[in-house]
Amino acid sequence: MACGATATNEPGIERFARFGYEDFRRFAIDDQISKYNKIGFPDSYRRGFEEAIFADICRKLSVLEQKEIIVLDIGPGCGDLPLMMLKHGETWQHRLVLVDSPEMLAYVPDRPFVIKVAGMYPANADAVATVAPSRVEALLRCRLG
Ligand SMILES: C[S@@+](CC[C@H](N)C(=O)[O-])C[C@H]1O[C@@H](n2cnc3c(N)ncnc32)[C@H](O)[C@@H]1O
DSSP, X not given: OOOOOOTTOOOOHHHHTTOOHHHHHHHHTOTTSOHHHHTTOOHHHHTTTHHHXXXXXXXXXXXXGXXXXXXXXXXXXXXXXXXXXXXXXXXXXXXXXXXEOHHHHTXXXXXXXXXXXXXXXXXXXXXXXXXXXXXXOEEEEOOOO
């Protein structure tokens, strides 16, 4: 089923679905496209919806409302979600490990409790394991390219 077609003729999700890590790197530095397009979504899928998406993540991953846990997010991208993760993580005193390309990670503000591991997972799995050892309480992982 084709999905994502909108009244504004915005390209649908199918156009973005075939992209992988290297494509996302290019998108990250393309200043002609929106932050939602950079992470592979038509604007109509994300603009105005990311708070609801984040609330849904928190509902499903209830461990996110525990203090001092390690949260590993592989592929946080550059939408609103990583910023919400940051705010939430600060409140709950999480250690937040973010794994993505250097181009994407550049959009996420540096914070003392945030550890960025640049590069393509799982090629950088050893570096990830160093900062997120055995005790990871919450793992978010998008479809990896
Ligand atoms: C579809 S976007 C999702 C972004 C975010 N999780 C969200 O839902 O808003 C995919 C993200 O994963 C990253 N990514 C894709 N494959 C990856 C891989 N093998 N290793 C690390 N990051 C990857 C891309 O750079 C991009 O930022």
